[in-house]
Amino acid sequence: MNYQWLIDRVDHYIVDYSRTVVIVFLLATVVFSGGLGSIETESGQQQFIEDLPSFQALEDVQRDFGATFSQVSTTTTLVQSDQNVLSKPALLDMLRTQEQVAESDPLRVEDTSSAAQTVALTLDPDATTTEEQIRAVERATPGEIDRAVRRAADRRESFRSQLSTDFNRRSASASATEATVTHRAGPGAGSEGGPGGASEFPANKKERIDRIVRAETSGSTIRVLGTAPDTTTTTLTVVLPIALVLIVIMLAVAYRDLVDLLIGLAGIIMTLIWTFGFIGLVGIPFAVLLIAVPPILIAVGIDFGIHAINRYREERVKGTGVSESMRLTTDQVSVAFFIVMGTSAIGFLSNVISAFPPTRDFGVTAAAGIVFTFLIFGIFVPATKVSVDRLRETYPIPTITQTPFGSESSPLGRALSGGVTIAERAPTLFVLLVVLSTAGAGVYATGVETGFSPDDFQPAAETPEYLQYLPEPIRPPAEFEYVKIDNFRDENFEQEGQVLMYVEGPMRQDTALERLHQAGNDPPPTFVREGWHAESRSIVTLIRSHARNDSEFQRVVERNDRNDNGIPDDDLPQVYAALEESAGEDRVAELLSEERRSALVVYTVDGDEADDAITDDAYRVAGDLRYRAQPTGNSVIFDEALALVLETVIQSLVLTLVGASLFLILIYWIVEGRPSLGIANVIPILVTVVALVASMRLFGIKFNAINGTILAIAVGLGIDYSVHVVHRFVDEYAERDLYPALRRTVVGTGGALTGSMLTTVFGVGVLALALNPAVGVFGILIALSVLYAYLTSIIILPSILVLWARFVDENEERNTDMGDARTAGR
Structure with a gap:
């Protein structure tokens, strides 16, 4: 398939109409900025659980029995x-x-x-x-x-x-x-x-x-x-300025030129404006999980910017002109950027299958942001660079350096060549060791745990002392009084919980109250007992208590109690009407709906028991009711959410890996006629994912509703690194022998990858300062995934490409030659 005409068309606008392109993108930025004022925020754990059946039952309880x-x-x-x-x-x-x-x-x-x-x-x-x-x-x-x-x-x-x-x-x-x-x-x-x-x-x-x-x-x-603190805004206030400072420092090292640094920063700022303007325009609320979107987009944007500028400089130092250098640059990096965009978008969009609405919103937002990043750094940044360098030829715009980051003779270049040296001497043995190590780490990684708790959304009672040295405008409070008091309550008071049983059925039926009561007989272990019956509050307990205190109402109960057990089982509408007169309509409405089609039973449970045990027991009691009954309450809701965390992680990972692999196979088949390159591209990502999950177990990090997206992110960001190496290798391999092509690839691309990795690790790692503990851990995991993806691309991927060239590419070429011969023979 001939796709070059499309790249040539884009090159034409970038090089020949660079100023027009810049103006169009700036106007689009103004349009997207109009959505920034429409962004609404959400905080707390409710946003993650609002679609669960148990939470919807809680809303039904509030609707029917308030x-x-x-x-x-x-x-x-x-x-x-x-x-x-x-x-x-x-x-x-x-x-x-x-x-x-x-x-x-x-x-x-x-x-x-x-x-x-x-x-x-x-x-x-x-x-x-x-x-x-x-x-x-x-x-x-x-x-x-x-x-x-x-x-x-x-x-x-x-x-x-x-x-x-x-x-x-x-x-x-x-x-x-x-x-x-x-x-x-x-x-x-x-x-x-x-x-x-x-x-x-x-x-x-x-x-x-x-x-x-x-x-x-x-x-x-x-x-x-008071109420739990909303750490979303506070975290952004603390993290973003620090991240910006670190990113500027790292970009200054990577670009080593003020003008190029400003171009890169402009691209990053535009990407963020487009992305968050987009969520404001389409009505996606800003929840805690979206705090991770800016670092991700910054990471990819930095990578794209450094690769584009670095590749352009490689041509310029040869004496090639501005227009031709940019055409050669975009010819190469545009395809790589598109592959990264496609695979990353697939990784992020895999989160739309999540049971948690904020995770779905995260997937859509991150995918849209990746597309915007591709457009801005694939078109706007090159066009701006062309315009600036043409002005440099006319005006004395200061230029610090225009040499690429990393060369074969530099210390960085020599360090990057380590993976190539291994690939030259013992690629088969090295890959075999990697496979065995990955398999062992995979077995170890299966022991990683899952968790879902209100504590995931709650900061520490006291903020770290070093944060108190920050300037006043971004300094967080020294302590969160709510957390301090809440921790004190957890430590000093028995945690008695409740299970709310939302029961739907004909409550006017003679046997209705008997059924409600009998479900509490011989209660399960986590339910608090009153004798042989579960401690509870229901329309039955209200009838019994008022029968003891109101003789007239007691006579109504006795007339309609055929088995003399204190629970009416005849003419219940008359009993309810008398109860409303005795206890008041509001008291009855708290436990019995006005239409008499639903009832509420509140069971007392041992708050110190595990949520899964309470939930299992709650569903056992629900099964004894012989009506449609849905348990709800904090224990049930959070246990059901926990069960969905691992399911969501696995589903999104499988969808990401399958989708990204098929996309890479298709793209390399279309672009290079070598679909097997797609498989070679995925192998380092598998190693990255396994290493990341094994690290989670090693450091005692559990999967939760927030970091459950990390594996899809690891795939999305990891492919970014391996794609650049593979795509550059294919171009170099077309002109050179295997090992010179590989060394030129790793040193040339590795310099940009190193700058991107350092900037991303430090820029994203600053999320570790987040006051929300789950967001802090999330930032650390993203930084680890980027580091692992970089290492696998620089160290492991060269050996994989050598084996591919020896055993796969030769067969593909042989099959292609045989096919061409058969065609010629016919």
């Missing part, structure tokens, strides 16, 4: 820590804080709950107001308070759950306690709703309560748990 979601409630947690939070001063501190918070109108307080309240009510059951509870504690002696604490611990299980695990009944002491403030949220405010994160309505509630706590007493032991 007491009316036009007026929902939000909560704030107060954490008190002291030598003994059950001492008289500590109890008074909490009660007075609750009183002041409740009297603050902007906080719209609906209710407060604390262990201090329970102790006060135990001292004086008639103390219904906070003021009366404060007086009850003030009048009590320390001995009376201790006895009240013991009685409260015996009578109320909820009292113990509000205290830290070191609660000592005998000494009536504990080092920490929690209190809850419930706020009326108001129309359209939303609710906490589980994994999605807490509502910030009323506005600034944490700051308002903080002021109350500090004003109440300067020595207060109470802290306010």
Whole structure:
């Protein structure tokens, strides 16, 4: 297939209409920049789990059983820590804080709950107001308070759950306690709703309560748990300036010319504007995973820019003119750039099969960015270089150096020749050793683990000290109070969890309530028991509790309870109507839908158990309901997400490898008539992928929802390096013998690859400074994948190309010659 006419056409515009090309690209940049203002951001883990059946069930729960979601409630947690939070001063501190918070109108307080309240009510059951509870504690002696604490611990299980695990009944002491403030949220405010994160309505509630706590007493032991920090913006603020400085330094070393450096930087900036303008125009939200897109595009852009400029300089130092040098350059690098673009785009687009929406968005964004990178560095940068060098011939534009980066006589050139020396002396033995080592590493790599946890999205409580030396505008906070308090809660309180069971079925059917109740009989190990039944809250428990407190409603239940077990099994519509009159419509609506087509059962589970065990048990209980039932809740959602992580990693890797391999085979068949080069091109990438996964296991890094894309990225970036070597080798091999062609390829291309690798590793590796731990690990993995891809291309690929030339290329040529002879004979 003759494709040269297309390259010649592009060359014509680049060389003969360079200024026009530059203006067109600048105008396109203005158009894309219009989308930057439309970018919306998303943070937290909800974006990764919103498509899971269990999360959709949670949304169904919120829709069907919110007491009316036009007026929902939000909560704030107060954490008190002291030598003994059950001492008289500590109890008074909490009660007075609750009183002041409740009297603050902007906080719209609906209710407060604390262990201090329970102790006060135990001292004086008639103390219904906070003021009366404060007086009850003030009048009590320390001995009376201790006895009240013991009685409260015996009578109320909820009292113990509000205290830290070191609660000592005998000494009536504990080092920490929690209190809850419930706020009326108001129309359209939303609710906490589980994994999605807490509502910030009323506005600034944490700051308002903080002021109350500090004003109440300067020595207060109470802290306010706010909302999880959004580290996306903070990470970008810290990382991008540092990455830019490192990239400029590395590009200065690679280009060693101010004008060429500015051209390369202009290409990178345009690529980022086009890419993020694109996501603004098409409505893709900026989520935490997209933080990795700029470093990836910068990496590929740097590589393209250095290769284009370096190849152009190779011709210029021979005395070739500007136009002819650029034509020779684009003839060679355009094909390589197109191959890299195609394979990288396939790698990134493989993520569209992911179960996680942000991963799909990442794949589309990165693929679009790679296409933009190809256009800008394949057309705009060469056209700009031509325009500038023509101006240099007319005007005294300063030129520092125009020599290529790396030569055979330079120290770098000699170092790069190491792989060629191996290929000359023992290529077969070396490749065999590589295959055996890769196989062993592959076996080791199968032990890599997966993980999905809220901790993946949460920064460390204290930021590293070295970040505090950054300038004020980009300096992150010294500590994240939310994380510090949340860690304290994890360490000091029993983690009691919940499984929400969303049940769909005819709730007016006589057997409906019996079925709901019987599903909790003989509960599985992770479910908390009340005797032989699971501890739960449902429409059944609401009916039973109100039957004990309302004699008239009890008579309705008894009339419709045919087997006398306290659970109605006849004329349920009448029972529901009586319950609404007794308990209130809102209480019923929390557990039974208005249409009586769905119900909610809330089971208490052991929060210290593994999520997979809780999920398995939850589905076992769901199977006993004999209605359509979907378990949900944090444990179930995160376990289902975890199960999808490895599935997504494997699917995207297989799709990437198969797609990239077929693409390379097709392209090399079209361009060179040698499809086997595509296979040779893929081998170093397989080694890179295996080495990367083995390194993950070695360093204890788990696959998660964020770094699950790393293998597709490793393939996309890794092929970049091997393509440049293979494509340059084919051109050199057409004019020279095998070993001189190989040495010229590795030294000539290797210089640009080295500059690209160093710039990328340092530029992307700066993500290790990210405050979001998952993003930091992601940056390290990208840097490792680039380093491994570089090493395999420089050290291993030369031996593979020697074996290809000896055993494959000769056969292909022989078959081609035989085919031509047969054709001539006919």
